[in-house]
Amino acid sequence: MYFTEDENNLTKEYLHQGYVVRPAADLDALEWLQSKFIDLIGETLDVELNGTPKDILNHIHEKVPVSELNEFRLKIIRGFNSIEGVREKYFQIARPYLETLVSNELAMQLRINLSIQFPSDESSLLPVHADTWSGDSPFEVVVWLPLVDCYSTKAMYILPPQKSAELSQGFIERAGTSSEELYQSMKNDIQWLEVKYGEVIVFDQALPHGNRVNDESETRWSMNCRFKGVFTPYGDKKIGEFFEPITLRAASKTGMAYKHPITS
Amino acid sequence: MGERVPQHVQNLVIRDYCERNGLHFLLSAAEYAMQNSDLILEQIMCELKDIDGIVAYSLFQLPEDSVKRNNIYNQFIAMRKKIYFAVEGLSAGTKQECERIEILWRVRKTLPDCIKSCL
Numbered sequence: 240m241y242f243t244e245d246e247n248n249l250t251k252e253y254l255h256q257g258y259v260v261r262p263a264a265d266l267d268a269l270e271w272l273q274s275k276f277i278d279l280i281g282e283t284l285d286v287e288l289n290g291t292p293k294d295i296l297n298h299i300h301e302k303v304p305v306s307e308l309n310e311f312r313l314k315i316i317r318g319f320n321s322i323e324g325v326r327e328k329y330f331q332i333a334r335p336y337l338e339t340l341v342s343n344e345l346a347m348q349l350r351i352n353l354s355i356q357f358p359s360d361e362s363s364l365l366p367v368h369a370d371t372w373s374g375d376s377p378f379e380v381v382v383w384l385p386l387v388d389c390y391s392t393k394a395m396y397i398l399p400p401q402k403s404a405e406l407s408q409g410f411i412e413r414a415g416t417s418s419e420e421l422y423q424s425m426k427n428d429i430q431w432l433e434v435k436y437g438e439v440i441v442f443d444q445a446l447p448h449g450n451r452v453n454d455e456s457e458t459r460w461s462m463n464c465r466f467k468g469v470f471t472p473y474g475d476k477k478i479g480e481f482f483e484p485i486t487l488r489a490a491s492k493t494g495m496a497y498k499h500p501i502t503s
Numbered sequence: 504m505g506e507r508v509p510q511h512v513q514n515l516v517i518r519d520y521c522e523r524n525g526l527h528f529l530l531s532a533a534e535y536a537m538q539n540s541d542l543i544l545e546q547i548m549c550e551l552k553d554i555d556g557i558v559a560y561s562l563f564q565l566p567e568d569s570v571k572r573n574n575i576y577n578q579f580i581a582m583r584k585k586i587y588f589a590v591e592g593l594s595a596g597t598k599q600e601c602e603r604i605e606i607l608w609r610v611r612k613t614l615p616d617c618i619k620s621c622l
Contacts, residue, residue, distance in 0.1 A: 479561070
């Protein structure tokens with residue numbers, strides 16, 4: 240493969256670990272996104288917010304009761320996705336990593352997801368899963384972007400490729416009767432992805448991953464969004480209803496529009 | 504594009520889309536099931552001047568023929584009306600928006616010639 244040294248290193252790391260953590264490629268875009276969240280929180284709660292963005296986000300659980308978390312989250316995510324230019328900013332933050340790991344002709348999820356996980360909240364858990372188990376294409380990756388520092392149980396976990404392959408071989412025996420049993424069978428092998436605000440994760444969604452109860456004292460805020468090569472196979476998440484091309488190249492445009500001369 | 508969702512499910516999706524986007528739902532129309540038929544769509548296009556626009560279940564219900572699709576885009580642009588696609592949450596009423604829809608169509612039509620998953 241004709242990769243640069245940096246591209247080779249990124250590729251090897253991704254294949255070995257199933258994920259990479261890198262600095263946000265566009266810090267202005269990241270700060271813009273974070274500031275939009277602060278604006279939306281202020282509008283949604285109708286309060287004056289004091290403190291740094293990190294403080295406001297980390298301690299939002301002191302202002303919103305768990306019983307109102309879902310409604311709060313929905314308002315924020317709807318408001319966020321309706322802001323012009325949000326998806327492009329999100330893409331720019333991970334662009335060089337995506338172009339190395341996935342393709343330079345990318346399709347991006349139409350709506351960006353948001354996760355808000357309060358300390359000790361058991362209502363926002365994502366049981367262990369691989370997105371491919373519910374029909375996603377194995378050609379997709381997830382760009383996971385924290386708005387605050389994420390560590391220990393405030394972060395997400397992933398099962399590395401080697402261990403994931405072992406799990407696939409003995410899946411029936413290890414899965415038992417519930418996703419919790421499955422988690423218990425792999426908990427010694429999982430890796431918690433420590434990531435700071437200002438960094439971004441790209442991970443293989445075909446590897447088992449999830450989160451647990453956040454036992455830290457701060458709220459986790461993270462976004463996630465799927466990307467894939469435009470012309471790679473699609474799973475249940477289709478072109479148009481879920482994915483949209485964002486970096487279609489000129490030769491693909493002319494190729495798709497091409498017609499042979501009419502000879503009869 | 505060879506896929507079928509029951510009509511009552513399509514109606515539910517369309518009504519929900521209208522409700523969430525503040526669109527006044529007038530009445531639904533179902534296309535004839537014959538392959539490549541767009542007679543009902545053409546009929547509604549004739550009535551476009553009397554309504555604000557059309558909400559389709561999916562953008563892939565537009566005609567497969569690119570010339571016919573272009574004609575439809577051009578009518579919406581010329582009449583300053585809008586066509587909405589409920590499943591995709593997209594809409595088109597300007598040249599730029601129509602080009603976005605057309606790119607999705609072209610990629611979708613190209614995919615059968617691309618690599619396939621072995622899953």
